[in-house]
Amino acid sequence: MTPPRANSNAARDIANALHPYTDLRTHLDVGPVVIARGKGVRVWDDAGKEYIDALAGLWCASLGFSNERLVEAAARQMRTLPFYHSFAAKSHEPMIDLAEMLIARAPVPMSRAFFANSGSEANDTAIKMVWYFNNALGRTKKKKLIGRIKGYHGITLAAASLTGLAANHRSFDVPLPGFIHTMAPHHYHQGLPGESEEAFATRCADELEKLILAEDPETVAAMWAEPVLGAGGVIVPPATYYEKIQAVLKKYDILLVADEVICGFWRTGNYWGTQTMGMQPDILTCAKALSSSYLPISAVMVNERVFQALADESHKIGTFGTGFTYSGHPVPAAVAVETLKIYDETDIGSHVRQVGPYMQQALRQRFADHELVGEVRGIGLVAAVELVADKATRTNFDPKQKIGARAAKLMEAHGVSGRALINESLGFCPPLIGT
Numbered sequence: 300m301t302p303p304r305a306n307s308n309a310a311r312d313i314a315n316a317l318h319p320y321t322d323l324r325t326h327l328d329v330g331p332v333v334i335a336r337g338k339g340v341r342v343w344d345d346a347g348k349e350y351i352d353a354l355a356g357l358w359c360a361s362l363g364f365s366n367e368r369l370v371e372a373a374a375r376q377m378r379t380l381p382f383y384h385s386f387a388a389k390s391h392e393p394m395i396d397l398a399e400m401l402i403a404r405a406p407v408p409m410s411r412a413f414f415a416n417s418g419s420e421a422n423d424t425a426i427k428m429v430w431y432f433n434n435a436l437g438r439t440k441k442k443k444l445i446g447r448i449k450g451y452h453g454i455t456l457a458a459a460s461l462t463g464l465a466a467n468h469r470s471f472d473v474p475l476p477g478f479i480h481t482m483a484p485h486h487y488h489q490g491l492p493g494e495s496e497e498a499f500a501t502r503c504a505d506e507l508e509k510l511i512l513a514e515d516p517e518t519v520a521a522m523w524a525e526p527v528l529g530a531g532g533v534i535v536p537p538a539t540y541y542e543k544i545q546a547v548l549k550k551y552d553i554l555l556v557a558d559e560v561i562c563g564f565w566r567t568g569n570y571w572g573t574q575t576m577g578m579q580p581d582i583l584t585c586a587k588a589l590s591s592s593y594l595p596i597s598a599v600m601v602n603e604r605v606f607q608a609l610a611d612e613s614h615k616i617g618t619f620g621t622g623f624t625y626s627g628h629p630v631p632a633a634v635a636v637e638t639l640k641i642y643d644e645t646d647i648g649s650h651v652r653q654v655g656p657y658m659q660q661a662l663r664q665r666f667a668d669h670e671l672v673g674e675v676r677g678i679g680l681v682a683a684v685e686l687v688a689d690k691a692t693r694t695n696f697d698p699k700q701k702i703g704a705r706a707a708k709l710m711e712a713h714g715v716s717g718r719a720l721i722n723e724s725l726g727f728c729p730p731l732i733g734t
C-alpha cells in the first residue's frame with residue numbers, strides 16, 4: 300500500500316476524521332475512498348473512478364445522486380424560511396404538508412406524524428412514546444421491548460439496544476436492561492433440517508410466545524420489526540410469519556412497531572414493506588428514502604389509540620416533553636414533500652415492480668449456483684448474495700478472513716460500490732430509478 304500523498308483528501312481524512320462503521324486502526328493504513336460527485340445511479344471518487352452505487356449510499360438515495368427538483372426544493376425553502384422549529388405549537392407549511400402526505404399514504408390508519416432527523420432518532424422517539432403510552436394507561440410495568448436477532452434499528456442508546464447485531468453491542472455496554480431479542484426469521488440458517496417455511500414460521504411465533512411468557516406479558520410493551528430485515532443480511536421472513544407473530548402480540552396486548560427505514564417508499568415493490576409483508580403496525584418509523592436522503596429527516600407515525608394516550612398524558616403533565624431542535628426542519632421537510640411528489644408523479648412504484656423482479660432473477664441466475672454462494676435472497680429492489688465456505692452445510696466463512704469485505708473491495712475494483720453485511724452477505728439496494 301503506498302501511503303496517500305501529503306495534504307491529499309485521503310491523508311487529511313486519516314489525520315482528522317473518525318469514521319463510523321470502520322476498523323479505525325486499519326483505516327490509518329488503508330485510508331478512505333473519497334467520493335467526489337454523483338449523477339443518476341453513479342458516483343465518482345476523487346481520482347475520477349466511476350462506480351454504480353449498488354446500495355444507493357446506505358440504502359437511501361432512492362432518486363439517485365442528481366435530482367434537480369430536490370435541489371430546487373431545498374434552495375426555494377432556504378430562501379423563504381431556512382429554519383423554524385415545531386416546539387410549543389409553532390409550525391410551518393413544509394412540516395404540515397409532509398405530515399398530511401404521510402398520514403394520507405400510511406399503510407394502515409394512522410393518526411399523527413412526528414419528525415426527527417435519523418432512523419435512530421425516530422426509533423428512540425418511538426420507544427419513548429411506547430413507554431409514555433403505557434404510563435398514560437397506568438400500565439407502569441409494561442415496558443420491555445422486543446427486537447430480533449439480526450434486526451437493525453440504529454445506534455443511539457435505545458435503538459442500539461433494540462438492534463440485534465453483535466458489532467453494535469460489543470464494548471458499547473448495550474443492550475440496556477429491558478431490551479430482549481427473539482430469533483431471526485431466517486429459514487436458510489435458522490430452519491431445522493427438513494423443516495418447511497410454514498413450520499419454521501410457526502416455530503418463530505412459538506419462540507416469541509415462550510419469550511413473552513418467560514418475561515411475564517404484563518411487562519412486555521412492544522415488538523420492533525423491519526418488514527424485511529436490511530442490515531442483518533436482507534432477510535425476507537416466510538409467508539405466514541407476520542400473521543403468526545401478530546396473533547401472539549395481540550393476545551398479550553403488545554404493540555407492533557414497523558421500522559420502515561429501509562423498506563418504506565416502494566423498496567419492496569409496495570409503498571410500504573408493511574404492505575408487502577401483511578403487517579398492521581401501531582407505530583411506524585421511516586427515514587432514508589423519505590427525502591431520498593438529500594437532507595436528513597425521519598418520521599414516526601402513531602395510530603389513534605397511541606395518539607390519544609400521548610395526548611392525555613401530555614395534557615396531564617402540561618407538555619409532551621420530547622422533540623429535537625430540528626424536528627420537522629423546514630428545509631428537509633420541503634425536500635421530503637418534493638420526494639413524495641416525485642414518487643407519485645413518476646409512478647416510481649410501477650417502475651420498481653418492473654425492474655425489481657428482473658434484479659432478483661438476474662442475481663439468482665448468475666450467482667445462485669456459484670460454489671461460494673449459499674443463498675441469493677430479497678424482494679423488490681433489495682437483495683443479498685451470501686457467500687459461504689461450505690454450500691452443503693451452509694457454513695459461513697470465519698469472520699477473521701474478512702471474505703465479505705474482500706469481495707466488496709473486488710466489486711469496487713470492477714466499478715460497483717457496495718458493502719458486505721454480516722455473514723459475508725453482499726447487499727444490493729440500488730437507487731429506485733435504475734433501469
Ligand SMILES: Cc1ncc(COP(=O)(O)O)c(C=O)c1O
Nearest residue numbers: 417418419451452453525560561
Ligand atoms: C431499518 C433501519 N432502522 C434504523 C436505521 C438507523 O437509521 P440512521 O442511520 O438514520 O440512524 C437504519 C439504518 O440503516 C435501518 O436500516
